[in-house]
Amino acid sequence: MQITKRVSYERDTKIINAASFTIEREDHTIGNIVRMQLHRDENVLFAGYKLPHPLKYKIIIRIHTTSQSSPMQAYNQAINDLDKELDHLKNAFEAELARHSGSQSRQY
Amino acid sequence: MEGVSYQRFPKIKIREVRDDFMKFELRETDSSIANALRRVMIAEVPTIAIDLVEIEVNSSVLNDEFIAHRLGLIPLTSERAMGMRFSRDCDACDGDGQCEYCSVEFHLRAKCINDQTLDVTSKDLYSSDHTVVPVDFSDSSSGFDNSENKGIIIVKLRRGQELILRAIARKGIGKDHAKWSPAATVTFMYEPDIYINEELMESLTPDEKREFVESSPTPVFKFDENTNQAYTYDEEVIKKAESMGKPGLVEIRAKEDCFIFTVESTGAIKASQLVLNAIDVLKQKLDAVRLSADTVEADEQFGELGAHMRGG
Numbered sequence: 113m114q115i116t117k118r119v120s121y122e123r124d125t126k127i128i129n130a131a132s133f134t135i136e137r138e139d140h141t142i143g144n145i146v147r148m149q150l151h152r153d154e155n156v157l158f159a160g161y162k163l164p165h166p167l168k169y170k171i172i173i174r175i176h177t178t179s180q181s182s183p184m185q186a187y188n189q190a191i192n193d194l195d196k197e198l199d200h201l202k203n204a205f206e207a208e209l210a211r212h213s214g215s216q217s218r219q220y
Numbered sequence: 221m222e223g224v225s226y227q228r229f230p231k232i233k234i235r236e237v238r239d240d241f242m243k244f245e246l247r248e249t250d251s252s253i254a255n256a257l258r259r260v261m262i263a264e265v266p267t268i269a270i271d272l273v274e275i276e277v278n279s280s281v282l283n284d285e286f287i288a289h290r291l292g293l294i295p296l297t298s299e300r301a302m303g304m305r306f307s308r309d310c311d312a313c314d315g316d317g318q319c320e321y322c323s324v325e326f327h328l329r330a331k332c333i334n335d336q337t338l339d340v341t342s343k344d345l346y347s348s349d350h351t352v353v354p355v356d357f358s359d360s361s362s363g364f365d366n367s368e369n370k371g372i373i374i375v376k377l378r379r380g381q382e383l384i385l386r387a388i389a390r391k392g393i394g395k396d397h398a399k400w401s402p403a404a405t406v407t408f409m410y411e412p413d414i415y416i417n418e419e420l421m422e423s424l425t426p427d428e429k430r431e432f433v434e435s436s437p438t439p440v441f442k443f444d445e446n447t448n449q450a451y452t453y454d455e456e457v458i459k460k461a462e463s464m465g466k467p468g469l470v471e472i473r474a475k476e477d478c479f480i481f482t483v484e485s486t487g488a489i490k491a492s493q494l495v496l497n498a499i500d501v502l503k504q505k506l507d508a509v510r511l512s513a514d515t516v517e518a519d520e521q522f523g524e525l526g527a528h529m530r531g532g
Binding site: 138140141149152153155187191193201202204212 | 225226227228229230231232233234237244249250252253255256259260264313492495496499500502505506507508509510511512
């Protein structure tokens with residue numbers, strides 16, 4: 113019996129610096145944001161994701177990079193950047209919430 | 221080798237905050253982030269809801285599973301939910317998922333003794349944990365206007381009918397069953413950019429200008445001033461401009477990186493807390509899909525082990 117890992121990948125045999133990442137138990141929520149973040153990377157030539165079948169709960173992300181980088185590096189870099197962006201978003205939100213409730217209470 | 225960071229720096233501005241409602245602007249980020257936040261708020265922020273019902277006596281007109289279904293849909297205050305464990309992951313209980321760390325117990329006893337119909341409501345549910353109780357919908361600010369809030373009606377009993385049950389509430393996410401979704405509605409829209417052609421505007425008579433301002437169902441413009449702080453807009457203004465023989469007077473475009481979110485919560489979690497929890501859940505999901513070091517090492521071509529093998 114095979115235990116499938118959460119994230120696995122296969123390099124493309126015909127194209128150098130290309131790989132397909134298979135992520136189990138994820139959907140458009142993660143697929144779209146990782147794909148959009150990969151588009152911002154200059155070393156990424158191609159980035160796309162798909163759900164092979166709507167009833168099967170997994171996604172495949174395909175990445176081609178230049179020789180300056182590798183698909184794994186681009187993938188990890190994208191996830192790290194997204195993590196930092198969400199951290200920034202959380203801090204901005206908490207600061208704005210504190211500022212907003214602070215100014216509200218001063219009105220009374 | 222560290223790459224350059226391609227991070228974005230989103231900005232937030234809050235327009236309105238209430239306990240169960242929130243409206244805010246999100247700027248300088250991509251629509252995929254906005255959509256991911258929306259999806260996570262609806263489907264993956266955990267809450268607590270009744271999941272297992274043991275009925276001892278039920279002589280009401282509704283059958284057992286009907287009442288159990290209704291009990292599941294009652295929103296419970298779920299501040300504890302983020303820190304709680306899922307029942308299936310809990311190792312403290314013997315596997316039946318009913319220990320104090322992963323579940324909350326409720327019980328309900330109702331019997332109708334007089335001729336008047338007895339309403340069994342969510343207020344009759346007694347919790348073992350005072351932080352997890354059915355949400356109280358009475359508006360504290362409305363004063364004497366509304367009659368006493370009775371809670372959500374579960375079933376109505378006639379004389380002689382009785383209902384005794386014990387219920388276990390567990391943590392879950394909206395993806396599993398909609399009873400665990402903390403969001404009533406979450407929507408976002410793009411902020412509109414409204415361009416008014418000044419030259420064409422000059423060529424209108426004052427009467428025509430007034431007509432133009434009034435033609436928009438929601439007040440977007442003020443006479444003699446052009447304000448661009450519109451929240452909503454409609455095509456009426458454009459149609460009016462065309463009908464007056466001056467197409468191109470107003471151009472309305474959507475700004476691609478500014479989103480106006482409207483979040484309404486069911487009361488299980490506060491609306492502002494819902495957004496914070498959604499960001500945390502999204503971060504957890506991203507952490508879970510990182511490439512682990514051994515997956516990369518084991519790869520023949522790209523991993524460092526592979527590089528060694530090739531003599532790199």
